[in-house]
Amino acid sequence: MADLRSAVxxxxxxxxGVPHAEERAARLIAEARARVDQARAELAExxxxxAADGTRQRDIVEVTxxxxxxxxxxxxxxxx
Numbered sequence: 001m002a003d004l005r006s007a008v009x010x011x012x013x014x015x016x017g018v019p020h021a022e023e024r025a026a027r028l029i030a031e032a033r034a035r036v037d038q039a040r041a042e043l044a045e046x047x048x049x050x051a052a053d054g055t056r057q058r059d060i061v062e063v064t065x066x067x068x069x070x071x072x073x074x075x076x077x078x079x080x
Contacts, residue, residue: 047066048074
C-alpha cells in the first residue's frame with residue numbers, strides 16, 4: 001500500500017507542476033516571437049538601406065535567401 005500511496009503522490013505532484021510549466025512555456029514562446037518580430041523589422045530596414053545605397057536586388061536575394069518579389073515587397077512597404 002505504501003508504494004501505491006507514493007505513486008499517487010508523485011503523480012499529483014507532477015500534475016500540479018503542469019500549469020506552471022505551461023505558463024513559463026507560453027511566456028518563453030511570446031518572448032521568442034517578439035525577438036523574431038524585432039529581428040525581422042531590423043532585416044527589413046537593412047534591406048531598404050541596401051536598396052537605397054544601390055545594391056542590386058539579386059545581391060540582396062543571395063544574402064537573405066528571400067525571393068526577388070519578397071525583396072520588392074519589403075522595399076515597397078517602406079515607401080509608404
